[in-house]
Amino acid sequence: MILIICITFAVFGVILGFSAIYFRVEGDPIVDKIEAILPQTQCGQCSFPGCRPYAEAIAAGDADINQCPPGGQDGVEALADLLGVEAKPLNAEFGEEKPKSVAVIIEDLCIGCTKCIQACPVDAILGSAKMMHTVIAGECTGCELCVDPCPVDCIVMEPIPEDLNNWQWPEPEKKYA
Secondary structure (H helix, E strand, C coil): CHHHHHHHHHHHHHHHHHHHHHCCCCCCHHHHHHHHHCCCCCCCCCCCCCHHHHHHHHHHCCCCCCCCCCCHHHHHHHHHHHHCCCCCCCCHHHCCCCCCEEEEECCCCCCCCCHHHHHCCCCCEECCCCCCCEECCCCCCCCCCCCCCCCCCCEEEEECCCCCCCCCCCCCCCCCC
């Protein structure tokens, strides 16, 4: 009888051990969902060094949902829906909502100082010292972090033109109470 009980406990122990490994959850799933809503510009306008730390702060209750200007009001509303809280207007203290844009380097003015390369959080700028630089438009998040360090002001932000690849139906106007 004791042998049967020991075998039963051993079988359940193996099943529980397998389940713990197979059904393991990596990280906090709510942080992953919040981060998926954020625009991934890594710009730091929200006062956090990137989108992941901001998502972790929102999940922990250390940051408000309306601190991301690149995400805009649509991002605030999506975060409010996810977290089950009331949407707020975008906090102007962190910046204003702007159209999505991409950095463009004016080639005739670039002196190859590499300061923009060092400032880019997503490595979207190519070039080397004393050579002209260029921006990989598909990688640029429009964070504007490369604009200020440029000593000759050769970087401008241009709005992304609307075409068939990025056009979306306009949403109906929302009325806030």
